[in-house]
Amino acid sequence: MKHYPVENLRNLGIVAHGGAGKTSLAEAMLYNAGAHDRLGKVDDGNAMLDFDPEEIQRKISISLGIGFAEWKSAKINILDTPGYFDFVGEVKAALRVVDSALVVVDAVAGVEVGTALVWGYAEEANLPRFVFVNKMDRENANFMKAVESLRENFGNHIVPIQIPIGQEAGLKGVVDLVSMKAYVHPDGGGRVQEAPVPDDIKPLAEELRAALVENAAENDDDLLMKYLEGEELTDEEIVSGLRAGVVARKVFPVMCGAATRNIGVHALLDAVVAYAASPKDSGAVKGTSPKDGSEVVREPSEEKPFSALVFRTTADPYVGKLTVFRVFSGVLRSDTSVYNVNKAKTERIGQLFSLKGKHQEPQDEIWCGDIGAVAKLTETQTGDSLAQEASPVLYEPIKFPAPVYSVALMPKAKGDEDKISGGLTRLTEEDPTITVERNTETAQTILSGMGDLHLDIIVSKLKRKFGVDVLLTEPRIAYRETIRGSAKVEGKHKKQTGGRGQYGHVWIEVEPLESGQEFEFVDKIFGGSVPRQYIPAVEKGIREAMTEGVLAGYPVTDIRVTLYDGSFHPVDSSEMAFKIAASMAFKKGCTEARPVLLEPIMNVEVIVPDQYMGDVMGDLNKKRGRILGMEPRGNMQVIRATVPAQEMARYAIDLRSITQGRGVHTMQFDHYDEMPSNEAEKVIEATKKQKEAEK
16 A cells, blocks of 8 residues: 555544444445445445444444545545444544544434534544534435534534435435535436536525635635635635634534435545545644653654554454554554553564454555554553653543443353453453453452443353353442441450460440541550550451441441450450450440441433433432432433432443433442431341352
8 A cells, every 4th residue: 555644644533323324334435435345234244344243243333443445645544433322432442543523413313312422522532523414315314404403412613515416215416515516326326427506406505605605714814805805715715714614623514425325425535535634634642751741742743753542452362462553653664663651561563454344454664644553462452652662652541431331240151260351351451441340249240331232242252252151140239337326335255165265355335437437446445454465456356347247247337446445364365365355346336336238329420312301310210319410411411410329230221211222321439328228128138038048
């Protein structure tokens, strides 16, 4: 492949609500540019970018698809992201390394909850944006209604640069509003020919072109002066003004077509080359020095020292690890060494590749601004910065969302624990939105991710890639116990055998602490009633007793224990005897001091369309939730609440059902709070039954 200078590169992230047709559009772009010899279709299972067996079976994207198209003078790197919120980590990774985002919108549905989310992610990343109104051949498709929906949500910088010729089954092509030329498909799709603008849509085309010209002029002082003086702007000047507006994020061009019929895709490719930002337009990238934390600025130039950010890692038990990166400065060559700044380790670079789906095209060099891949790096993971050791720079890592759905995982067959552990380690390298932890309180392995579909696919990958079957169950809740009263109690351990006996005797007071203070031990012994050498044993005995409370055996927290009296035997007393006496006293004290069960409370944020707000709030109230507030975000509502963890175990599934898949949520642990007595009784009873069953 020929070398493309940095100004001729276009890194494009394709994002949308699930089902808008991102992958179909990406496939059509690759096909038209000659990157693929057939128009891949998701429904037929032959899409270049959806090659994972899970994607083929489910007919949805579950991972980031990467390909490139050489179109006219430019190379377009296409990053096709999944649309379902379960795979939002892939969207975040893509938007971290592209220079422009292409937002795909369904011509019937308009802006959906996922559209608003990805628009917000692109806004956070300061990315120029395009919009492609797809599925214009569907029944009830309406381009101007979709444009109005975009303006309602994202403001008046939404500017159509094309309009459709016909719609629904009568879709024939598109009109380019800059050149005022029509591009029609005489055989219903694919082949394109130029034609005059049809008379029936000419008034609309002229009206929208006038608005487009005004937007173009506003981005260049010379053009604005010319426009205000009534002079006609040339097509080249309009393109120049629009491009300046796009790069500055003051203009968001809207195009249209039907990806599966390959209508409007040629015009889209032309627009990406003409208007999308290059790495040079994105400007210098800021990082920090690993030596002293000072700011380091890297210009997007091939002359500068090499630096790159790893944004994707794929794990395969046979092929090994494939590391995908974006070069921000300099050049990386095959068969050299590179410095991993995060790990402070040198990695050997073997053969470099450009990616087209699962196909890897060998490259000798990956130049500044481009995207490449390399196999079998041992230390490098997603989010790591690569550079020259003599000139290191640490780039900000990708901010992945916290998991929102958890399951307990156990092997179907005994002895598979090591295989599960190894497989999950590889899969967490591939997908940083997965977490795996061993909960010592509940003795369960907890697998967490972005939703039930996400974890279902992880389990399928475990079986397919690593040959291990697992069972999933609902995780046990890590409850706590505390006290609401105080008590003064005695603990005495006295045991006489044939030889030396055991004697430990303490008086303690137990009192509640403020929430979050956990534990305080107070030594008030005077006069040596408990010798100094035994006091640490008393504290140790209490701490050990705190691991199992008196109500249901959950850890005790937020409690102060004061040791104020006791006695000892000069021969029979020992550390063990005082430890046992303290433990006995603690349990007795907790029993007398009004013990209560505490449950974990989660801080929850739910984003839903207006029409579902009442249903979602009603459901949160049923779940013993406490609504903290609401705020509008476009035509969405953000609901903030605190809800007991017990009620949130399957919330990802419940929310999808309530909102028809249009709501999303995030949650994180906030605090522990007292459980209502009726609910606590159920938990205590269930825990007792479980312990009896395990005996």
